[in-house]
Amino acid sequence: xxxxxxxxxxxxIALWQYSKNESDWNRWMQSLSSDERDRAATYRFxxxxxxxxxxxxxxxxxxxxxxxxxxxxxxxSPDRHGKLRLExxxxxxxxxxxxxxxxAVAVASGCDYVGIDCERVDAEIEEAAVDSYCSADExxxxxxxxxxxxxxxAIALWTLKExxxxxxxxxxxxxxxxxxxxxxxxxxxxxxxxxxxxWHHRLVxxxxxxxxxxxxxxxxxxxxxxxRLFQDDNMPSE
Numbered sequence: 046x047x048x049x050x051x052x053x054x055x056x057x058i059a060l061w062q063y064s065k066n067e068s069d070w071n072r073w074m075q076s077l078s079s080d081e082r083d084r085a086a087t088y089r090f091x092x093x094x095x096x097x098x099x100x101x102x103x104x105x106x107x108x109x110x111x112x113x114x115x116x117x118x119x120x121x122s123p124d125r126h127g128k129l130r131l132e133x134x135x136x137x138x139x140x141x142x143x144x145x146x147x148x149a150v151a152v153a154s155g156c157d158y159v160g161i162d163c164e165r166v167d168a169e170i171e172e173a174a175v176d177s178y179c180s181a182d183e184x185x186x187x188x189x190x191x192x193x194x195x196x197x198x199a200i201a202l203w204t205l206k207e208x209x210x211x212x213x214x215x216x217x218x219x220x221x222x223x224x225x226x227x228x229x230x231x232x233x234x235x236x237x238x239x240x241x242x243x244w245h246h247r248l249v250x251x252x253x254x255x256x257x258x259x260x261x262x263x264x265x266x267x268x269x270x271x272x273r274l275f276q277d278d279n280m281p282s283e
Contacts, residue, residue: 055269057273059273140161162205202226
């Protein structure tokens with residue numbers, strides 16, 4: 046699924062371990078819409094506010110490159126399910142995820158649907174929560190893992206399911222146990238004999254203490270991916 050450097054990728058993924066400096070947050074705010082700046086001000090905790098600002102900043106920077114529109118003017122609006130869309134355009138498809146310390150954005154020019162999700166690798170998931178989102182086969186798979194790998198396996202399943210449901214734009218309105226995964230040659234696939242083979246799922250190396258999962262639906266087969274660590278080129282030089 047990795048793409049040659051000489052070919053344009055169907056999906057561009059940017060991963061950003063953003064700054065924890067408040068002066069940087071204030072600078073990023075200038076690239077947000079007025080509604081987004083108002084929303085940022087409502088966050089009670091600085092960690093959540095920084096994550097939101099960084100996510101929208103990165104998304105707008107990437108979509109600006111795609112559309113030629115200045116970042117703060119990129120016309121984003123939620124659909125009836127709350128999924129962000131580019132007003133008046135079907136392409137590119139995109140998805141945004143953030144967890145403490147990391148923002149992940151996927152922008153897809155050649156896919157019908159794309160979703161991305163990320164979680165910290167040390168996130169604690171209670172057994173009752175695992176039961177609420179894992180199928181019986183997935184729970185058996187987790188129990189067969191060595192104890193030291195079980196927590197990361199549970200997080201991997203959660204991010205895979207979240208990325209798929211985000212791609213569909215339905216979120217947790219669909220029971221995540223209905224989107225069950227198994228592993229084929231180390232690659233996650235949705236189980237079931239009638240599964241839609243246009244869907245492709247991958248765990249993405251993040252270079253950080255996060256698990257990142259991608260879901261993509263493509264009519265033309267396995268999409269190519271380009272993954273990069275985002276650098277804020279607007280950072281002031283020292």
